[in-house]
Amino acid sequence: MKPAPFKYVVPDTVDEVLALQAEHEDEAKVLAGGQSLVALMNFRMAQPSVLIDLNGLTSLSGIENGGPVIEIKALTRQLEVERSATMTALPIVAEALRHVAHVAIRARGTFGGNIAHADPASELPALMLALEAEMVATGPDGERVIPAADFFKGYFTTSLEPTEILTSVRIPTKQPGAWAFMELARRHGDFALAGVATLLDVEDGRCRSARIALFGVADTPVRATEAEAFLVGKDPVGEVLEEAARITAEALNPSSDIHAPGAYRKKLSSVLVKRAVTAALNRGDMG
Amino acid sequence: MSVDAKPTATLPQYVGARVLRVEDPEFLMGRAKYLDDITLPDMLHAAFVRSPVPHAEIVNVDIEAAQALDGVVAIYTAADIEANTTGPFVTALPRDEIMPVTRPLLASDRVRFVGEPIAVIVATSRYIAEDAAALVEIDFKDLGVVTNAEHGLTEDAVQLHDDVPGNNIAHIEFDSGDVDRVFDEAPHVFSKRFHIGRVTAAPLEGRGVIANYNPGADHLTIWSSTQMPHFARTLLAGTLGMAEKKMRVIAPAVGGGFGVKSCLFPEEAVIPVASRLLSRPVKWAEDRQEALSSSAHAKEIIMDLDIAVDDEGTFLAFRGNYVGDAGAYAIFPWTSLVDPLLAADVVAGIYDVRHVSYKVDSVLTNKCPAGPYRATGQTGGYLLRDSLIDDIARAMDIDPVELRLKNCIGNEPYVTATGFRYDGGSYAESIRKVCDMIGYDKLREEQAELRKEGRYLGIGVAPYVEPTAWGSKSAQKHGFPAEFYDSASVTVEPDGSVNVTVGTQSHGQGHVTSLAQVAADQLGVRLEDVKVLDSDSDTAVYGAGTFMSRTAVVSGGSIMRAAADVRERILALAGQELEVNPSDLEISNSTITVKGSPGKSMTVAEVSAVAYFGGERRGEVETLTSTRYYDPPETYSNGVIAAVVEVDVETGHVKMRHFAAVEDCGTMLNPMIIEGQVAGALAQGVGIALLENAVYDEQGQFNTASLMDYLYPSSNEVPTMDLAHLVTPSDVSEGGIKGMGEGGLVGSPVAVVNAVADALSPFGVTINSTPLRPADVLAKIEAAQAGNGGR
Ligand SMILES: Cc1cc2nc3c(=O)[nH]c(=O)nc-3n(C[C@H](O)[C@H](O)[C@H](O)COP(=O)(O)OP(=O)(O)OC[C@H]3O[C@@H](n4cnc5c(N)ncnc54)[C@H](O)[C@@H]3O)c2cc1C
Secondary structure (H helix, E strand, O other), rough: OOOOOOEOOOOOHHHHHHHHHHHHHHEEEEEEEOOHHHHHOOOOOOOOOOEEEEHHHHHHHOOEEEEEEEEEEEEEEHHHHHHHHHHHHHOOOOOOOOOOOOOHHHHOOOOOHHHHHHOOOOHHHHHHHHHHOOOEEEEEOOOEEHHHHHHHEOEEEEEOOOOOOOEEEEEOOOOOEEEEEEOOOOOOOOOOOOEEEEEEEEOOOOOEEEEEEEEOOOOEEOOOOOHHHEEEEEOHHHHHHHHHHHHHOOOOOOOOOOOOHHHHHHHHHHHHHHHHHHHHHHHHHOO | OOOOOOOOOOOOOOOOOOOOOHHHHHOOOOOOHHHHHHOOOOOOEEEEOOOOOOEEEEEEEHHHHHOOOOOEEEEEHHHHHHOOOOOOEHHHOOOEEEEEEEEEEOOOOOOOOOOOEEEEEOOHHHHHHHHHHOEEEEEEEEOOOOOOOHHHOOOOOOOOOOOEEEEEEEEEEEEEEEEEHHHHHEEEEEEEEEEEEOEEOOOOOOEEEEEEEEOOOOOEEEEEEOOOOOHHHHHHHHHHHHOOOEEOOOOEEEEOOOOHHHHHHHHHHHHHHHHHHHHOOOOEEOOHHHHEEEEEHOOOOOEEEEEEOOOOOOOOEEEEEEEEEEEEOOOOOOHHHHOHHHHHOOOOOOOOOEEEEEEEEEEEOOOEEEOOOOOOHHHHHHHHHHHHHHHHHHHHOOOHHHHHHEEEEOOOOOOOOOEEEEOOOHHOOOOOOOOHHHHHHHHHHHHHHHHOOOOOOOOEEEEEEEEEEEOOHHHHHHHHHHHOOOOOEEEEEOOOOEEEEEEEOOOOHHHHHHHHHHHHHHHHOOOEEEEEEEOOOOOOOOOOOOOOOHHHHHHHHHHHHHHHHHHHHHHHHHHHHOOEEEEHEEEEEOEEEEEOOOEEEEEHHHHHOOOHHHHHHOOOOOOOOEEEEEEOOOEEEEEEEEEEEEEEOOOOOEEEEEEEEEEEOEEEOHHHHHHHHHHHHHHHHHHHHOOOOOOEEOOOOOOOOOOOOOOOOOOOOOOEEEEOOOOOOOOOOOHHHHOOOOOOHHHHHHHHHHHHHHHHHHHHHOOOOOOOOOHHHHHHHHHHHHHOOOO
């Protein structure tokens, strides 16, 4: 479990990174926290000939509260986001992060690296869908803003070009008031068998809007659009909720692996949707 | 069996005390050296080329491109190794039913499992060795696979070894009493099938070997992450064709073994061969992928049991069938019988049943060879029998604890229908004690309350008897005719400090402390005056190693004997010096005093000074050193594990809530160390019951070669535990000591499984496999609701 030979570079500027990427294209990989990439390299499942270490780019780290959006720079460590005072405005983010791996891994793993890695069982991509965040990509032609809904393209695949890097994530601060984040993993810190992030805007016992994003159930994170539409205008309890959960699961066709058959993940999704919506209602608002 | 047993030390001071582990500071300070911490000048690094396919003819191995890589020093394939060894490993036992199985050190014409070594690359770094390994090209011709032990027995199954027709390494039958008649006449017969999943012990530190051949001295030093440095030397001497005096085997700090490292692996012979050919040190430290796919798997058995029961719930007879999944070879040297035979032969447990029969098969499959892993065989045997007993309790509407107590043997020594002599225990008392600890009756009330809220609490109680002190007698009684030799030396040094050496290597068990406690008490010296050395074949006396809960008994007993000799000599010398009869002397606290005259005394250091440098004052007294051996009679500890779980019936998720355990291992050397052993085994039990599975697909591909897929329990999955002790000293062993390293894993998996079944009893769920993933539990509930009992 040693990586194949590679050339290692530590650029000081984003421009240098982009130049290296332009030169080496598919042969190059950027290294962020290394919590996924280094393992893949040790298994020789990734064999980049040039490894571009982003860790010298201090400009790519930090969290900025810009009023309507909070901008999280790509290289900000997951643990820093989880513990950041700024992020208390969006408590669902810290809640989701607590389900990502373990403290030691979050101390090293980056927020942007997790999203760029686009593991469909990962928490953050689904959370980005639910929060309707935007991904900021920087390439040879400058910045490009990609809505989360257009960012995740398939297993470990995003709409980033090989000549681009993810430089930050923008999350709107105005979010529906009721939220919940839930998953079931075989062990604490494992990738989930299935999970759900939900945000609801409820007034007088009626859903004005509902967002339900799931992970671990498809080749990308997915929004349960039909169930969301079904809930609008309804009181999301009892049979209504049962029906929303059923609609959610019906739209899914998860694949099987050694941890669970696809059919199980489908059922689990509906249970999690029920529980998450109930928890969101009980919690009431983003606080 | 020995008859010249010496009495135990008069009044134990240290034995039984919670002495802090003296070996810990080194580990806690990061100063202990594990195999991979060792670096020698001029050292080379090895990587193995392993089979990516489960069963194939090797048509061609092309090493040209690999050899051309800069930094590659040598590449050896089967022919090179064959030319430099006396032959392959042949695993056999002197029993007619058991076929010898041959395992090549490197595969030559055929591979039989994914991960089997085919070539070894020696290079200037492990990185380069792995780069070269990726360049070796091998042509295979597919031979088809066997991935299920029962399928392996069928007539048209693919055959793995030409000299093992029918893929069956052994078919063993045992019959005692009048089993079939009792079954015919019994008012109730309950039956169950159980398939315990394939697991691997997966110690934190994998295997590893460094070999350093010195051509000037024609001497080979081997560092191996092993549980048995001396025995490894004996076995390797045969394979390498070298005299044992020319070989030194050292086990450095070993990061866990759990049985895996009580086997000898091909890599342990291949690396020394490479060093001998190159006259340079060569290191191989296994990575996690190799550990999971190519070291040793364990425990997979497909089992059936029938229990005949009368109307009152008395067990009348047991009839079992155990088909073990051996993997591609019989593990060397213990054989693949360690799982199915031990699963079968412990079927009596604590239950007073006189009619017992079983059949055992050990079947070759295209998987990593199965070997011993803590509570080998027994984990499976107990899962089968005790989960069936809980099924019976539910069917007959008897409390499962009541049912066990009703069928439990008495505390006095007892000979089972399988011929084992239990040396007394607290079989029923330990069950009552564990019930007190968890508040059994209260928990049952809570369970009823919670069910009203749709919450499902479950309790599992699993008592066990653990065969320990694996010496010649235990091994033979359990069907493994083999002889063992274990010894200890005790030497008082010139300054009165004491060196003790044993041949049972410690790899986490705290022997350096617990065995020092035994020596200190027997000699009458202070604990801090004693040092125990156990892991170097050049400096420690011979022994078979540490496995099968044997060391406390075999080394404890050897030390007691050797120390008794030395004590006698200390007293003889002191008697001469003090001019009193030695029988009037006492030693304690490293000081010899005369009974009744407190003024007259001498320290052990003063006596030792006389022994070494006293010239004529020594008189006729022998040197202050003795080496003695001890091969104990069979001895059995006992205990009980209770597990409490809560099952989420919508997701199938099992939450471990609590464990309680009672352990009775006779005379306790150190309760704190015993508790550590139990706690670790309980944690492993959670893994076996709920998480761990070494998965092969139907094509024989291995799907769990990383820790993302092979799931150990982490501290988050292991619940709080309450541990307690009872003490029933053995009536046969030195000092009344019984072994205890494995009991926790005999009982904990079935305690958890029974707790899950108990939680789900309103659904009528029957559990017959492990591990229980959430998906499996939910499928059981749904099947039960659909009306077929969860089967
Ligand atoms: C034991 C363990 C358990 C884990 N459990 C979970 C879990 O439960 N949930 C979960 O979500 N994750 C889990 N992870 C993964 C972890 O969150 C990683 O940190 C994360 O997936 C990748 O982030 P990173 O910064 O380490 O990226 P790296 O490993 O450095 O990179 C990952 C990939 O993203 C690319 N990349 C990184 N940064 C950028 C960028 N700015 N622009 C473009 N491409 C980029 C890299 O080239 C690479 O392909 C686990 C990891 C481990 C080791």
